[in-house]
């Protein structure tokens with residue numbers, strides 16, 4: 001039973017937000033709630049072992065805070081990426097096994113991918129992969145590298161392409177990509193265009209040919225991983241960085257000049273009218289797994305909290321205390337129609353607001369790379385509780 005109303009000291013004060021650590025930020029999601037605020041609500045309005053419900057769980061904050069505070073929890077989200085982020089944040093995995101799986105992928109494709117970015121030091125002529133390149137109107141106009149491994153020379157700006165850089169891009173442009181890459185269209189099945197598609201027609205158009213090739217090889221190597229769980233982790237590691245390898249990264253992030261990195265900050269498939277940054281796919285995957293906000297750091301943290309959490313196969317497992325969490329990928333209306341009366345002690349939720357963020361449309365790039373759901377667009381337009389009519 002939930003707390004008796006008389007026992008409750010209501011939350012009528014401001015809760016200062018605490019910083020999000022790696023287990024909260026390793027994968028991009030929109031309108032992520034501040035973890036300690038959610039935790040305060042759960043602690044104030046429920047007791048240990050109570051059942052918490054979040055029908056719109058997004059990146060999983062309610063699930064994480066409920067479990068951290070010894071509550072049971074039932075959550076749903078329509079978006080397969082949201083429930084996958086939630087599941088894989090909570091699912092324990094040996095850091096060593098995950099690192100070894102990363103190493104297997106590295107052995108297979110790192111050199112092959114890095115050859116797509118080979119450049120020469122402008123000071124000593126040493127060959128090594130560039131960090132990023134600047135493109136404008138489908139033309140590569142500049143290359144940048146952090147540090148030459150031989151002479152430490154750095155190239156931060158105004159470094160135009162030499163004849164080798166141009167020859168490499170020509171070769172890539174003439175080659176054919178034979179591994180899988182998504183070509184899903186930004187249209188609903190009734191012909192309506194996505195509200196947020198801007199000038200793109202399909203997912204592959206979000207990338208330069210070079211990055212599309214690199215990503216296709218990377219995904220192919222990930223798919224060769226034999227363990228399903230490790231493969232799932234590597235795939236979500238891939239989706240945590242794939243947008244950083246797209247054309248949607250402006251050359252100055254929020255007005256700041258960051259010479260070697262950029263990010264997708266718009267709530268749309270941003271189409272660059274001016275220059276944009278093409279980032280090295282291998283570097284981005286490496287930091288998605290091993291970086292300071294990467295998956296390994298996140299798992300080291302989350303394993304401590306969720307090491308013995310029991311996942312439910314159905315709602316009853318949670319209700320009868322045989323499991324701690326049930327995650328449902330689908331419409332919350334389906335989930336809630338199956339909940340027995342009086343089975344929930346406290347609901348914490350944060351539904352979508354009108355048309356402001358098109359969660360489904362914006363996740364489509366990730367969903368199509370991960371091949372997560374064939375009928376995703378139809379499913380979205382009929383179930384997403386959002387305004388997406390133009």
Ligand SMILES: C[S@@+](CC[C@H](N)C(=O)[O-])C[C@H]1O[C@@H](n2cnc3c(N)ncnc32)[C@H](O)[C@@H]1O
Nearest residue numbers: 032033056058059077078079331332350384385
């Ligand atoms: C505001 S976000 C939740 C963010 C979450 N509080 C967090 O901290 O990450 C709203 C979520 O509702 C989901 N959604 C929209 N329609 C839905 C439906 N019919 N059933 C379940 N989830 C839905 C969206 O996919 C989105 O993830």
Ligand SMILES: [Zn+2]
Nearest residue numbers: 121124148151
């Ligand atoms: Zn050099």
